Amino acid sequence: MLALPAAILLVVLVLLPLLFVFGLGFTDYRLGSRAWSFTGFANYEALLSDARSRNAFLHTAMYVAIVTPASLGFGLAIALAIQARKHFRRVYEVIFFLPVTSTFVAMAIVWQFLLHGRIGPVNQWLEAIGVGRVDFLTDPGIALTALAGIGTWQLIGQTTILFLAGLASIPSDIYDAAALDGMGRGWDRLIRITLPMLAPTTLFVAITTSITAFQVFDSVAALTRGGPAGATDTALYRIYQEAYRYTEMGAAAAISVVFLAVIALFSLAQLALTDRRIHYG
């Protein structure tokens, strides 16, 4: 009885809508139009043949392929550096965590100025050291990487904290035993003990970060709107455009189903690992 209200909501807000999305993907339904028909797999075939949809997934994959290793690498390096400090550990943690809490649209305006092709200070610095100007957000070859850089800035705090927790859970007698066996405290110890012991943490952080990165939307909406020339069109932004701008619900549903399949796969893996980690902290 106690579970009934939540169970009803689960059906109304998640399960029925999911079934509906699957169904919608086989139609040519447009919002506001009365006539619609079943079109079988036409939306999915279009997904394969339409360069925009294909590119949206390609861009999302590229974005994830930059953000995930970058946030993992920086997060691990920062966590190792913080772990080795005696003083100011808390200060560093708080600083690196700030972007995780900050409203992204507000910070996007700052990044837009900092990275601006003409007036941005980053470009002034790049020019001063002889690299020359980079049109971070308006050059189709660079924009996605720039967004990935901003995405990494946002996620480092999260990966750092997760790695710190992972480091704290390595039993110290392993290090003591290694020291007795004459192992040095530097790279040797890092490569032969710390990193292998962190493997489960690393897997969990990689999956969690990928799931977040797959859902990139705010930076695209606030900074590039999919541009320049479609170079930063991502899966979620594509869904947004098709469904709520062009009202092509059938097409949007088909993209949503593929999007769902990818994220669900990663989430299942995460869930399998979460059971053991949920009481962290």
Place this chain on the structure above:
Amino acid sequence: MTHAAAILPANPASSEGMRPALSRWFGALGGHAFLIALAAVVLLPYVWMLLTAARAPADIFADPFGLPTGVEHLQANVARAFDTVPLLRFMANGLVVVTCILFLQLAFAIPCAYALAKGQFRGQKLLFALILTALCVPIQVPMLPIYLALAKLGALDSYAALIVPFALSPFAIFLLRQQFKSYPDEIIQAARLDGFSEAEIVMRLIVPSARPVIAAFAVFSVTAHWNDLYWPMIVITSLDKATPPLGMLFFKDGDFGTDYGALMVAAIVTVAPILIAFLFAQRQFIRGLTMTGLR
């Protein structure tokens, strides 16, 4: 580490006497230098944000990181931001939306999590399996039909459209169920013998015992929905219903696009509530936002 330190000097192989202490000192110096350099990059946008809010918009282009010369520009920027944009309205909208969402999420999740953790009913296994399934679903997918339903009901562009779709948090149910499971059955039995109703057991025993987890979830939920842009962008079209991020977007893309002084005042006002809460409750925040890699 203490063991190693005690043993190392006696080890004949290490003839380096002074070296460990010295190299450790350099190691610490290098470690701090590394962290400070990265921290500076992370903080750069915040520094520019604060400086710009206090400077004349025209000065920003010549010297982006110049220091403010007095308070008069700050006052002018604040005045322009609050005069032209309903900033306080956005904040109030944000507050209403995140409070209602959190209240509904907990009101539905707590009884359900208790039933899943301690009760026995038909379909219990199925319900939990469905909750786990829902955990793997990105929120944007079921939102598509929900949008259609809201459109049909004529409920778009309303507070209800911002709140109701998030009333159920599978994550809250999952998290609280794990927590409630560890509550001792004997105490629940004893409370029942003392005449406690199930509602009393939940509200007076179970919920207080799970306070840290509830706090962590509250942080997660409030932060996620205060900062959410996707859903407000879809369902809200009028300025007076906009949440802070959507308001920022209107503001940025509107006439104010290059008035960085006023824009940064608005940005600070938008970011500040969560940021200040974070500084006061760092532990709960870090816990809430990392423990919950799941959405």
